[in-house]
Amino acid sequence: MATGVSLLEACSGPEEQYLVQPARRKPGSPLPGESTWVPGMCQQCSAGCGIQVRIVDGNARKIEGNPNHPVNLGGVCALGQSALQELYNPDRILAPQRRVGDKGTGTFADTTWEDGLNAAVTAIARTSPDHIAIIGADRSGLTGALWRRFSEALGAPAPAFVEAPELEVERRAAQIVLGVTDIPYFDVSHSDYVLSIGSAFLDRWRSPVHYTRALAEMRRGRPGRRGRFVQAEARMSLTAANADEWLAVRPGAEGILARTLAGILLSSGKIEKENAARYRNLFPEDPPGLEEGAALCAVAAEKIERIATELAAAEN
Numbered sequence: 117m118a119t120g121v122s123l124l125e126a127c128s129g130p131e132e133q134y135l136v137q138p139a140r141r142k143p144g145s146p147l148p149g150e151s152t153w154v155p156g157m158c159q160q161c162s163a164g165c166g167i168q169v170r171i172v173d174g175n176a177r178k179i180e181g182n183p184n185h186p187v188n189l190g191g192v193c194a195l196g197q198s199a200l201q202e203l204y205n206p207d208r209i210l211a212p213q214r215r216v217g218d219k220g221t222g223t224f225a226d227t228t229w230e231d232g233l234n235a236a237v238t239a240i241a242r243t244s245p246d247h248i249a250i251i252g253a254d255r256s257g258l259t260g261a262l263w264r265r266f267s268e269a270l271g272a273p274a275p276a277f278v279e280a281p282e283l284e285v286e287r288r289a290a291q292i293v294l295g296v297t298d299i300p301y302f303d304v305s306h307s308d309y310v311l312s313i314g315s316a317f318l319d320r321w322r323s324p325v326h327y328t329r330a331l332a333e334m335r336r337g338r339p340g341r342r343g344r345f346v347q348a349e350a351r352m353s354l355t356a357a358n359a360d361e362w363l364a365v366r367p368g369a370e371g372i373l374a375r376t377l378a379g380i381l382l383s384s385g386k387i388e389k390e391n392a393a394r395y396r397n398l399f400p401e402d403p404p405g406l407e408e409g410a411a412l413c414a415v416a417a418e419k420i421e422r423i424a425t426e427l428a429a430a431e432n
């Protein structure tokens with residue numbers, strides 16, 4: 117071992133500090149105190165931003181966005197930055213847990229990964245495949261594919277995925293409107309007009325980091341062509357505060373606003389026949405009239421009419 121020594125003056129007299137360094141280190145491994153940046157992916161929400169984590173002496177110290185990642189291009193939100201709080205939370209469970217008390221009593225003890233995996237393998241081996249339930253968190257991506265392959269290999273029923281309830285709603289909406297079961301991607305950066313009804317996409321939702329950048333591109337990324345963004349939402353969220361116009365719609369009446377706008381657009385004749393027919397299939401009942409809709413959602417009729425006109429005139 118090589119030992120470096122430094123002496124510091126202090127009120128109580130000289131104080132010694134010892135810096136102990138290994139005499140040898142693996143080629144390419146960092147020096148003590150040296151920073152290295154390790155790429156990864158933020159899991160704090162489902163957006164999956166690319167991150168890089170600053171590691172010093174084997175400990176994660178800082179999280180920044182990965183400028184080469186297509187989702188966030190280097191940006192990272194406050195939630196992503198705070199992921200280190202989760203890592204170093206004193207209550208974090210650091211090892212696999214084995215139940216040691218009666219069910220429901222919440223008594224668990226640490227076990228090793230080897231023992232935990234062996235227990236799982238034994239339990240799976242002695243269970244009939246049709247009595248195995250696999251519950252995953254990520255339906256999409258590699259993790260979802262892995263769970264599906266695993267259940268197929270076992271001959272077990274397809275895995276169930278527990279996602280945030282809003283994702284299920286989005287999937288269902290995409291299935292009805294677009295005929296796909298994936299979460300749709302909204303190309304905000306190339307849009308000329310964005311009307312968001314109740315979706316605070318800069319606050320939370322799919323990927324605040326990505327959509328913040330996309331909105332900036334929509335406004336400033338195309339010289340001479342600035343997009344317009346209208347947010348219809350009951351409260352002044354961060355998204356509403358960043359909109360060109362905020363429609364303070366009555367809470368719970370967002371759907372009425374959407375249908376009132378749809379009614380104006382349909383009667384304007386500017387909607388392609390095929391799309392108009394699809395809308396009528398989905399919502400056979402007549403949309404509310406302008407005055408009725410305006411009264412129900414507490415947004416002035418002139419505003420609703422103007423926004424419908426702007427929407428119809430927008431190219432993208």
Ligand code: SF4
Binds near residue numbers: 163326
């Ligand atoms: S939006 Fe924020 S929390 Fe979500 S993945 Fe990106 S950095 Fe993480």
